[in-house]
Amino acid sequence: MAELTKSEQVAYDISAERTKKQAARNRGAADALNAAPPGAVERARARALGQVKTPVAPRASSPAKPTLSGRTIKHSSGMEVPEEIYDWPAERQRKFLELKAADLKKDSDDNAAMGMINQLLDLRDADRREIAALRTQMSTALTVVEGLQRR
Structure with missing residues (x-):
């Protein structure tokens, strides 16, 4: 057979x-079909094909999510937060600030890790340059020694 x-x-x-x-x-x-409870697949197939009319139950009304204006202010903690934060309940404010602090810490940790990685890569490159220079010096020294031995 011909090579590809x-x-x-x-x-x-x-x-x-x-x-x-x-x-x-x-x-x-x-595997999912085998793990399904008996009759579940048939019921789902019937619903998908429109063979079963199920009454639509009204959904429980969830609290409306506030829309953010996009404007931020500096919070007393030093973080930039949406200006609507003061309209939120105290528990939600606290949770938001905790999540924001955790996100900032994660970013900080990621930046520190990337800094260490870059530093290690720089050190490795410096070591490679030094090894290359030492190899060149060793080659030159061996050439000189060979020349001296031939005399």
């Missing part, structure tokens, strides 16, 4: 990967 070109090999690999993913999805669907 690189692009043909890549296309083949992509196709094989898609096939594997689809097979995994099919296995997952089959």
Whole structure:
């Protein structure tokens, strides 16, 4: 059989990967069907096909979510918060501030981690440059020693 070109090999690999993913999805669907309670699949199929008319129960009204104006103010904690925060109940204000502080801490931790990673990469690059310079010096020294030994 003829050898595949690189692009043909890549296309083949992509196709094989898609096939594997689809097979995994099919296995997952089959597992879900097997794990479903008896009759659940038939009832769902009947509802989907419109064979069963179920009365629509009114949904419990949830409190309307306030719309934010997009304007921010500086809170006493030092964070930028929506100006509507003062209209919220105290518990919601506290929860919002906790989540905002956690998000800021996570960003800070992520930035610190990225800084350390960049520093390690810089150190590795410096070590590689130093090793390359030492190899060059070693090569030069070996050449000189060989020349001296031939005399």
